[in-house]
Amino acid sequence: MAVREHLRTLKYATWLGWQIESNWTKPWLFVAYSIAKPISATLILVLMYLVIFSSSLTRPDIYAFMFSGNAFYMYVAQVLFGIVMVIHEDREHYQTLKQIYIAPISFYVYILGRAVPKIVITTIAILITLAFGVLVLGLEIDLAAVNWGLLALAMIVGLICICMIGIALAGVSFLTAKHGMGINEGIAGMFYLFCGVVFPITVLPQWGQAVGLGIPITYWLEIVRRAVLSGSGVENIGGLQSYSEAEIFLFLLVSCAIFFVISLAIFRYADRLARKKGKLDMTTSY
Amino acid sequence: MVFAIEAESLTRTFGGKKGKEPLVALDNVELQVEEGELFGLLGPNGAGKTTLIKILSTLLLPNSGTVKVLGHDVVKDSQSIRRRINMVSGGESSGYGILTVKENLWMFTQFYGIPSEVAKRRIDEMLASFGLMDKKNSTLRTISTGQRQKMNVVRGFVTDPDLIFLDEPTLGLDVNASFIIRDYIRRWVKERQGKTVLLTTHYMLEADELCDRVAIIDRGRILACDTPANLKKGVSRNSTFSIVTTPFKDVGGAGQLPGVKGIEAKEQPDRLEINFVLEDESVIADIISYITARQGKVLSLAKSQPTLEDVFIQLVGRGLG
Numbered sequence: 102m103a104v105r106e107h108l109r110t111l112k113y114a115t116w117l118g119w120q121i122e123s124n125w126t127k128p129w130l131f132v133a134y135s136i137a138k139p140i141s142a143t144l145i146l147v148l149m150y151l152v153i154f155s156s157s158l159t160r161p162d163i164y165a166f167m168f169s170g171n172a173f174y175m176y177v178a179q180v181l182f183g184i185v186m187v188i189h190e191d192r193e194h195y196q197t198l199k200q201i202y203i204a205p206i207s208f209y210v211y212i213l214g215r216a217v218p219k220i221v222i223t224t225i226a227i228l229i230t231l232a233f234g235v236l237v238l239g240l241e242i243d244l245a246a247v248n249w250g251l252l253a254l255a256m257i258v259g260l261i262c263i264c265m266i267g268i269a270l271a272g273v274s275f276l277t278a279k280h281g282m283g284i285n286e287g288i289a290g291m292f293y294l295f296c297g298v299v300f301p302i303t304v305l306p307q308w309g310q311a312v313g314l315g316i317p318i319t320y321w322l323e324i325v326r327r328a329v330l331s332g333s334g335v336e337n338i339g340g341l342q343s344y345s346e347a348e349i350f351l352f353l354l355v356s357c358a359i360f361f362v363i364s365l366a367i368f369r370y371a372d373r374l375a376r377k378k379g380k381l382d383m384t385t386s387y
Numbered sequence: 388m389v390f391a392i393e394a395e396s397l398t399r400t401f402g403g404k405k406g407k408e409p410l411v412a413l414d415n416v417e418l419q420v421e422e423g424e425l426f427g428l429l430g431p432n433g434a435g436k437t438t439l440i441k442i443l444s445t446l447l448l449p450n451s452g453t454v455k456v457l458g459h460d461v462v463k464d465s466q467s468i469r470r471r472i473n474m475v476s477g478g479e480s481s482g483y484g485i486l487t488v489k490e491n492l493w494m495f496t497q498f499y500g501i502p503s504e505v506a507k508r509r510i511d512e513m514l515a516s517f518g519l520m521d522k523k524n525s526t527l528r529t530i531s532t533g534q535r536q537k538m539n540v541v542r543g544f545v546t547d548p549d550l551i552f553l554d555e556p557t558l559g560l561d562v563n564a565s566f567i568i569r570d571y572i573r574r575w576v577k578e579r580q581g582k583t584v585l586l587t588t589h590y591m592l593e594a595d596e597l598c599d600r601v602a603i604i605d606r607g608r609i610l611a612c613d614t615p616a617n618l619k620k621g622v623s624r625n626s627t628f629s630i631v632t633t634p635f636k637d638v639g640g641a642g643q644l645p646g647v648k649g650i651e652a653k654e655q656p657d658r659l660e661i662n663f664v665l666e667d668e669s670v671i672a673d674i675i676s677y678i679t680a681r682q683g684k685v686l687s688l689a690k691s692q693p694t695l696e697d698v699f700i701q702l703v704g705r706g707l708g
Contacts, residue, residue, distance in 0.1 A: 106500060113497045117483065124485045196481040200542070203444050204498040205470040376448045379401065379441065 110206040114214025118183075121190070122218045139175060139226030140233050146171050146299065147238060161241055162334040168240050169326050169335070170298040172230045175223050177263055177318060178289050183219030184267030185285040187212055188274040192384065199382040208372070212271055216264055231329075241333060251346060252328035255353065259321035262357040269364035272371030276380055292318045303340035310340070317356035324349050390455070391550050391583035392420035392443060397452035399438055399607075412438040414607035415452070420585060420600075422549075425576045427598030428587040429695065435607040436587035437476075440552045443585065444474045457550055470499075472550045475543035477536060477558030484528030488519060488538050491527060492545055499546040506545070513541045517567055533564040540568050544575060550583045557593060565593075573597055591695040601695065603702055610702040615695055622693040622701050626665045629691050630674070631658055635683030642704070644677060646670035649700035658686060664701045 123131050150167055154160075192198035201211060234240030270285050277284065292298070295305065295313040302313040313319045323339050327346055336342055341349055375381050397416040403409025413435045420426045428436050441447035443456050445465035453460065459467040482491050489510060496506035514520045517537045522530050527538070536556070543551055553572065557565040576584055588594050594601050595615045602612040611618060625648055638659060642650035649664035663674060671688075678685060691697070 109497060109500065113494050117486075117494060120485055120490075121483070195483050196479050197483065199444075199446055199476075200474070200481060200495070201498070203446060203469050203472065203474060204495070205466065205500070206498050373448075376446065379438075379447050381446050382441070 107207055107210045110210045111214040111217070114211045115217040118187075118215040118218040121215075122222060135222055135226060136229055139172075139223075139230050142175075143168075143171055143230045143234075147234070151238075161239075162338060165240060165242075165330050165333050166301070166326065166335050166338045167299045168234050168238070169231075169330060170322055172227050172234070173322060173325050174293060174298045175227055175230070176220070176260065177292050179223040179226075180216055180219050180260070180263045181267050181270060181285055181289050182282075184212055184216050184264065185270050185274050185282065187215045188271050189282070192382065196382075196384060202381055209268060209368070212268055213264055216267060220260060242329060243332060246331040248328040248331050248346075251350070252325065254350070255321060255324045255328060258350075258353055258357055259317070259325070262317045262321065262353075262360055265357075265361050265364040269367040269371075272368035272375075275371050275375035276378070292316060295319070297322060297339050301338050301340045315356065317353055317360055320349050320353035320356060324353060389422045390419050391422045391424070391457055392418060392426075392585065393453075393455045394418040394439075394443075395453045397439075397442070397454055398450050399435075399442060399447070400450055411607050413442075413449075416604075416607070416609055418602065418609060418612070420583060422583055423576070423581050424599045425572070425584045425586065425597055427594040427601040428585065428604055429589065429591065429594045429601050429699065430587075430604035431589055433606075434604045436604060437554055438607075439604075440474065440554050440585065440587060444472060444552050445469060471548060472552065473499075473543045473546050473548040474552040475540050475554065475556050477553075477555035477560075479539070480532075480535060481539060482527045482535060482542075485526060487524050487526050488514070488530070489523045491538065492542055495542050496545055501546060509545050509547070510541075513545055516571060517541055533560050536560055537564060537568065540571070544571070549581065550585070553584060553586045555588055556586070557588070557590065569593060569597060591699070595695045603695075603699055605703045611698065618695060618698045619693045622664065622697045625693075625697075625701065626668045626671075627691045627693055627697045628663045628665065628671055628674075629687075629689045630661045630663065630678070631686040631688075632661065632678050633657070633684040633686065634659055635678060635681040637681060641674055641677050644670065644673050646673070649697075649702075649704050651696070651700050659683070662691070662697070662700060664697055 125131075126134075147168060150164065188198065191201060202208065231240070231242065235242055266288070270288060273284055295302070295309060296316050296318040297313060302310050302319065305313060320341075323341050324346060326335050326339065327349075344352070394416050397413055397418070398411070399413040400409035400411050416435075416439065428439065430436050438447065442449050442454060442461060445461055445468055448462060455461070456468045457471050459465075461468060486494070492510045493506060496510065501509070511520075514523055517540070519534060519537055519541070522534055527535060530538070540556055543553070556572075557568050560568070572584060572586070576582055586594070586597060598615060600612065600614050601618060603610045603618070611621075613621075634654070634657075638652045638661065639650070641647065641661070641663070646666045647663060647670060648666055651662045653660045663671075665671065668690075675685060
């Protein structure tokens with residue numbers, strides 16, 4: 102299929118995704134919701150931390166580690182949720198999945214297009230959260246010290262990886278109705294636990310650390326932290342301090358490539374199984 | 388002869404695990420639909436019509452047999468098929484309710500790679516044909532069920548497919564909306580050479596009125612396939628009677644009388660409307676005796692011209708209702 106056709110699919114799937122994300126209410130309410138939701142979600146954990154440790158200033162590096170991990174994890178939770186919801190919404194709510202499925206488009210590109218607005222909205226939410234952290238909650242980010250090149254590279258690789266994991270879960274969603282969201286939340290929760298989001302992976306048992314080191318999100322979060330919080334000492338916390346940025350980036354690339362292949366295989370298998378079992382147009386009212 | 392659809396020994400079952408008998412949705416179906424035909428698939432709910440359409444439209448895989456759509460295998464070459472087909476199902480609320488009618492249609496034309504100018508012109512022409520021009524900028528969630536279904540039909544035709552599957556397109560619609568849709572289908576095939584329609588319906592008149600050929604399907608098997616006229620000729624050797632009676636017991640038992648080839652009974656609150664297909668007119672006397680012996684009173688009796696419904700009753704021994 103020509104690149105132009107993929108780009109056209111991406112464009113209109115993105116447009117559709119944006120309409121679904123934003124068109125449910127008045128613009129001002131959408132903006133207020135988009136700002137309030139991430140900040141309040143982040144504040145829960147941050148305030149718990151501040152209450153327990155009385156002050157953020159005793160270990161600003163740990164505070165920054167926790168705050169940044171929590172903020173960037175929003176990509177994982179929101180994008181995975183968004184992609185799984187594409188299948189659920191199209192099949193159950195709008196009942197358009199079969200029409201989209203038999204259209205002469207790449208379904209991967211369609212899903213990616215639908216994920217784009219989610220990525221944009223989440224990016225804005227993360228920027229707001231980080232800005233709120235710096236302005237109100239004592240988070241220290243030196244914009245002059247940020248390694249923008251490394252951050253950009255990590256974001257591209259990391260988001261492709263998250264989308265691919267989402268595509269695998271979308272494939273699983275073809276086969277499930279009731280449990281689709283549960284699987285999504287379970288996987289996202291597993292990443293939260295094992296990938297050093299709010300605590301270093303070194304506090305996990307050996308087997309837990311091994312699991313964490315097998316997931317690209319671990320390396321992605323580490324490299325994003327090092328890029329954004331350069332010079333804050335955050336690189337000494339996550340448990341990957343013996344590796345350089347280049348080495349961690351290499352681990353990220355390799356683990357992403359492995360996840361890419363696995364995700365593609367899962368989606369293709371699930372797609373074929375859904376066609377075999379007649380699940381593509383089932384409506385279950387879940 | 389070029390075939391738009393060719394199915395050989397097509398079988399599809401569902402379930403059947405844990406010692407349960409599988410449900411046979413399609414049983415060794417043999418089907419050939421020529422390019423340019425308006426082909427009808429007539430059968431009751433659960434006959435296998437929708438399953439067949441799902442397989443032909445690449446949504447479902449067959450268990451066994453081979454199926455070619457527009458010359459391409461549905462299992463191995465589904466992407467080539469998808470460029471040239473479209474599908475419309477009735478009785479569904481499909482469509483993005485947050486988008487306007489125009490936006491829904493526009494998006495699908497773009498997924499099918501229709502050039503912008505062509506898409507715009509075609510959408511306007513079709514909305515006008517279906518009486519939806521004033522709803523063009525209304526969101527889908529705000530329009531009526533009939534209007535949504537008309538938009539759904541437009542969505543199917545606006546991509547100008549070589550083969551379109553229409554699965555009960557007029558299901559649940561009022562007379563006017565059904566007429567508009569049927570009229571458009573008829574004109575579409577007539578005005579465009581080589582375009583094929585596969586229409587499933589359980590409305591006998593719809594099939595009779597629209598289709599070049601009709602296949603009658605029941606319990607996954609194709610029982611007959613011919614033009615409506617030829618199918619009706621087959622039944623005209625038999626006598627068809629419509630009898631209205633007061634209610635009586637064991638109506639089905641009349642179907643067991645010698646010479647009765649088929650029976651269909653519709654219960655009304657105060658009467659029974661029964662259609663009989665008989666080998667010979669003389670059998671009617673036995674039927675009257677059967678009814679009166681069970682305290683039924685014959686209110687009216689008429690000999691009918693054969694319809695596709697009669698063909699169906701003769702073939703499967705019961706009606707569609």
